[in-house]
Structure formats: C-alpha cells, structure tokens
Amino acid sequence: MLNTDKNLGTGSSSKPFFVGSRKSRILSATALFLAVCAFGAAGVAPMAPDAADLPVRTIAQELEIPSLAAQVESLQAGQQVYLREEKVRAGDTLATLLARLGVQDDAAASFIKSDKLAYNVLQLKTGRRVQAETDKSGLLQRLATSLPDGNGGVRNLVITRDGDRFAATSVDAVPERRVEMHSGLITSSLFAATDAAQIPDSVAMQIVEMFSTNIDFASDLRRGDRFNVIYETFWQNGEYLRSGRVLAGEFVNGANKYQSVWFDEPGSKQGGGYYTFDGKSLKKAFLKSPLEFSRVSSGFSMRVHPISGKWKRHQGVDFAAATGTPVKAAGDGVVDFVGVQGGYGNVVVLKHWNNYSTAYAHLSRFAAGLKKGMKVSQGELIGYVGSTGWSTGPHLHYEFRVNNEPRDPMRIQVPNAQPLAGADLQRFRTVASEMRHRFALLNNADLPKLASK
Template identity: 40%
Template sequence: MAEEKQGARHGRKLAICRKAQRRHSHFYERCSHWSFNRSGEIEPIRWHREHFVLAATALLITLLSGFIMPAWASAMRPAPAAEVHSLLPLALPKMAPISATAAVDDWQVVRVRPGQTLSDIFNARGLGMADLQKVMDAAGSAKSALHNIRPGQEFDFLIGSDGSLNGFRFDQDQASRAIVRFDGAQPTVSFQQRDMDLREQVAHGVIRSSLYAAGDQAGMDAAMVGKLADLFKYDVDFVQDLRLGDSFTVIYNDIYRDGMRYGEGDILAAEFINQGKRYTAYRFKKADGDYGWFSEDGRPIQKSFLRIPVDFTRISSTFSVARLHPILGRMRAHKGVDYAAPSGTPIHAAGDGVIKYHGWEHGYGNFVVIQHNNTISTAYGHMSRFVKGQHVGEHVRQGEVIGYVGMTGLATGPHLHYEFRVNGAQRNPQTVTLPQPQPLPTAQLARFKAQVVKPQLARLTELDVRIKLARTSAPTNNDN
C-alpha cells in the first residue's frame, strides 16, 4: 500500500515537470547547456550576453561593498574629543638697546710702516695738522703715547661722509686703548680695557746651523730667540762658542690681547747645553718686587761683567805678550783684545763703576777707563767719539753706552781695543775668571728653590725625557 502511494506521488511530479517544460519550452532551449550534469563530452565555455550581465552585476556589488562598508564603519565611530590648547607666558630676557652710533661706526685701521710719522699717517687719510692737533688736545694725559710711535703699531680713524675726523683710537699702553670722539657737541676721550692673557709655551731646539734657525724650527719668533741669547750671553759666546748639536729647552709666555697674539712675554725657565756644559735660568720675583733670572744655585744670571762689551764682526787681534805692531813695525805686547766692528757701533760699559779716565790717550786715541771696585777696572780705546755729557767721576751702569767704535790713535781699521785690568795689570778678557755675583739671601733662596726651581726643573726634565724617548722610538732608515 505504501509503495503504491509513493509511485502515485512520483507520477504527479513527472507530470508537473512535463507541463512546466511545455509551458516554458523557449527558456529551456536557451539555457539547457547550463546544466552541470550533462552527459557526454564537455564543450569549451563560450561567453554569451547572459554571462557578461551576471559578471558585471557581481563586480558592481563588490565595488559598492568596498565603499559602503568603510563609510558605514566611520559613521558608527564616535566623534573624537577636541584637543584643548593653552597658552603659557614665557619671560624672555630684555635685549640691550642697540646703539645707533655703534651700528654705523666704520673704523679704518692703519698700521705704521717703517719711517712713517704721525703727521704722514694723518695726511694719507686726507687729514691735516689741525686734525692731529685736535687729537692731541683732546687726548689729555694719554697723548704721551703718541710721541713715539713704532712700526707695526695700529691707529684707528673714524671718518665722516664729508671727510672730517669723527674719531681716533690708539693704544695708551699695552692693556688699554684711548678713544677720542669729535661727533658730539664737545670732544670726548674714553678708555677701554683690553683683555690681556698670558699663554705658556714650551720649545726645544737643536743647533744645526744657527741659534735663530733652531729657534724658528722650534716655533719661536726672532724676538724670543733674542731674549734667550740675551739671557745666556754672560756664559755663552754665541759667535765663537756655539757648536753643532748644542741644544736648548725654554718655557716662556706669549701675550694675547683680545684673543689675538700681541707679542712675546718673558722666559720663565730655560736650559742651554753648550759643548756639553749645562746652563740654567729661572725667573723669580725678588723681595723688592723686581723680577730677575737666576741659575739653579740662586746666583743672578747677569754677571758682574760683560765678557764682550761690543757687537763685533770678528776678533782682529788677540791678547798676546809679543805681537808685531801693524803700524810701529816692531814686536811689543798686545795687552787687550781687538774687536773689529763698523765705525759708530755702540760700546757698552762691561760692569757698574765710575769713570776714572775720559779723553785722549796716545796710541789709544779716544780712551775711557772705568773703575769697578778696588781691584778691577776696564779700558776702551780707539773710539770715534764719546757719549755727550759723560765725564770723569760719573757713575755708569753695566750695559750703558759710553762711546762708539772708531779708529782714532794707532789703528789701521775701526775696532774696539778692550782691556781687563786687575790691580792695574792687564789680563786676557777672553780667559780671565770673572767674579761670581752673590747668591740670593738665605730666606729668598729657600723660597726660590721651593717655588720656582723644583717645579720648573721637573717640567724641563720631563720634557727632556720625552724628547729622548721620541728620538729612540723614531724609525731609522737602514741602507742595505
């Protein structure tokens, strides 16, 4: 019975399908090839208008979803809270008012050339003597700095648009500058302190050709090399005694002004090795407030006597007990040393003393004798002329000029005949033992050794060790 009912239902379904096929036969004819269950060989896919319609519809739906979904998500997001900004007061430093005068100042710097005078410099700027006199009158006590100018010195001019002098600046001394202004109702003068600074330098040199060449290679300028030579001139004859391989080490100051190097300062400590012998010098402030240079044992570097009292070119005749006189033509003693030098070269007193003789002496020409103490005197002959104002009985200081080289008396050329006398008897000035100056007093000597010699000697020794190590570690070229 159940099987009959199931068969009846199946029959009805088939009848309904046949009826639908007959009614929609035109659709089934066009779409019958869409079936996935068709038997037989599968034909290649062919795109028809229906295919394109369906693909375009799917693509449109996909694009719409891409735009609509993010917009919907943004619309659903809560609105962000507005940021709150607040202004805080900030205290700024007050600006100093800018001077209108300083903003337009155009100082013209002029450097003095050799041979120029102050009036030459003013004339070169289109100014006259009346302008120079105005500066002198307005400068007051500072005008003394304008009396003697030197090459390299700087002067600053402030010139107006009409060519008139509105200002003038110059160094009153090393550490201050005077400023004279004429652009107000009355001339004014003001003073500006310069920023002075001492910078310590250390140099070491070895003599290969000359002292100045060694100093230049060590980074020292000519003026500082001159100071070094002047310091040791009492012990070393830099014309005759210098040898290749001699060396020096020096600690000194350079002066800087307003951040720029202004010039050389003083030597603080120095060591000079000449022919294996060591000489030292240390700068020390004495009890009287003056500075001096002393050896390690506290004796002044400045000896009681100059070994050579003139800058000479050569020794034309040495000390001798028997010499053929160039003019007299016979053998006689030459009890001095002749230092040949150009006529007019200054002659200096070998030491402090009193003039004992001043005038003409047969054979010696213009002649001066200085008595230094009870036993020692020095004599100077063949001078071309004396220094005006000096006379017998006048006290002279070591290094003071007492006359000028000439060839008066029995002389064949310009030179200084120099004698060193002990108890009236002439001694060889080149070999005589000069008296040693007295050392510092006991209390000062102790302070000198503790405060100066000990620290500076340690620095000099350390530098010498570093130099020796640098030499030993330096690579050498071996010739094979």
C-alpha cells in the same frame, strides 16, 4: 581557722612565716596596688590618641599670578642694550662689519667715515675684535676696539653716542700679562720642536741665547732631548699681542741638565739677568770685544811701536774701526777715569768687581754725561772710536787688567758675572722656588714618546 602550729614557722620563732613586720606589710600592699594600676592601664585605654584618628585641617589660599602683559610692558619701557662682538673678516667693509654687529645707524656710519680717529675702524686688520652696544632699534650706543700704537703695544679706540652726537677717544691700554709653560721634545731640530709645542720663534731664539754657552744647537742636540720653558705673553681684549721674556728654562741634553732663571727684582744691585738655581750668573762678566763690528789690527804681543820705532810689548788689543764707531763697556763697573792721559789720548778706565779693570783709549769723544764715579752696565755706550794721543789712525786700544796687570783679553778665561749675595740672593730664592715648582709640573706632564728605531 588559721594553723598556728609552730613547726610551720622558720627558726625557733613562734610567729607564722607570712606574718612580718609592719614595714613589710606596707611594701607588699604598695607593690600589689601598682600591679593593679599597670594592668588597668594596659587593658583599658591608651594614654594618647592614635595619630590616624586625628582630624585633617586644610588651608587653601589663592595666590595672585603676575600679569605677563605687565611684565612685557615694563621691559619695553626700559632702555634695552644689546651687546655683540665680531672679528674683522677678510674683505670686510664698514657696512658688512656693522651689519654683523647689529648696527643699523646711518649717522654712526657717517661719523666713522668722517672723523679722523674713528676712521681707524675702516683700517682694522683681519682678526681684530670689535664690540658694539646698540638699542632695540639698532642705533649705535658704543663701539670699542683696539689699535696698534706702533711700539708693540695697543690703544683702545672707543666711539660713544650722546643724543644725536658722537665722540671718539683713544686711550693707552694696559695689556694683560700671562705666564705660559710649555715642554718640547727634540726629534730633529730645536725649531721643529718649538713649532710642535706652539712656542713663538722669539721665545725659541731666547732659548738658544740662554743655553748657547753650554749647547751647540747645530751639533749637540740628540733625538730624545727635552726642554721646558716658562715665558710671559701679553693679551688685550682676549687677543694675543706678543710674547715677552723667558722667565725660566730647562734643557736636558743627553746626560746633562741645564737650568736658568731670570731675576730682575726691584732693589737688585746687579740688574736683570739669568742665573742658575744657586744664584750664579750665566752672563759672562766681560765682552770679548767692546765694538760690535771690528777686526783686530794689533794683538797683545811684542811689536815695533808705530811712532817710536822701538820694540815694545803691546799691552792691549787694537780694534780697527772708523772714527765715530760706538764703544761699549765690556762689563758692569764704575768709571774710574775719564779724560786725557798721555799717549792714550782720550781714555776711559772702568773698575769692575774682583780687582778687574778695563781701559779704552784713543777715543774721539766720550759718551754724553760720562763722569768719574758713574755706574755703567755691560754694553752701555761710553765713547766713540778716534785717533787721539799716540795713534797713527782711527782705532780702539783696549786693555784688560787684573790687579792693574795687563792681560790678553782674547785669551784670558772670562769669568761669569758676580753671583747673587745678601738680600738679592734671598729674593732670588723665592723666585727660583716658584720656577722649580713649575718645572715639576711640566716634568710630570705626558710628552709624546719617541718610537725606538
């Protein structure tokens, strides 16, 4: 019998403590049911089968192996071409060269000996590369090499086969241009350093020309001086043809650093030349002499005029030279006058930048096509030495003027050429930036360290 003592209840209610509301009874029953189900699931059986008990299904399929004989037959049925390349060796004959190239073709050898163009193969210099294509029997299909064109370039010689006939052709070859960078360290002389750095002599000469206004290479070099040079080279079929122009140079001579960059971009108003990194030209604006070989016969001074016999200031310099000696423009400019002018005889007057002008008198004749208003470049032919006008013998009378006032061309401080400006300067900065980067790479490279003495 249930105990209904009210003292067992909670609070002042007379209901038993385990007798709750209908909602409480439903929740309790539900919890009990879930617990029983969970126990049954844990203790009776897993929900999924064990993977180890699953059956293994094996599928076997035979693959057909290609027939090796069929492959060989297919290859043999096709046209096989064999490529070989050889260098001409000292003492080579056509027979020995063709043998190393795998050519076994009497008809090809006969054609090379008899054809005027193909015969050049027999005159190839040692080291020249020759490529040959042959079939499986050694019959020549194609032979190619390169020949000098006599102007520093090359032409490609190609011999081809068409059935039983051969043909030889020669076409201009476009050489591959490369940019090379080298560093050198002075231990004794510049040329010893360039030889050690495997720099061609032609490049070494350009280095001297570039920096000769700042460095006396006979006396100014010091042990430990260093230089960087960037220059172009030209190649054909993997063979070195020649070196080209120095594109940039850097020379550290003691505490001084000299740099130059070549600039000759399309559209430039001033033509090609070397400039500092800030666009200032390294070229002098004027030549000391408009003649290549001459001597001064009369300087810029007071003298007795050879015709009038009176004392008079000689406002130019006379260069003694034979009639017909070429006269060059002393600087870039524009022809201001060309013709006959009193005692000057045949004379050319050039206007240059910054109010400079030059005059060339007593000419025997003018350069062909020279006209007023024409642009001329420094070193360009403008006329020939003569004895026209008030002259007692063949010579060139040369005047240098500033604001139309004569100056002694042998003593004046010759300015550098006009610096770059405007669009030219903008294009130059792009070129100079690339060269700065290349110099940085060279300066970070390791050079042999000089042993201290």
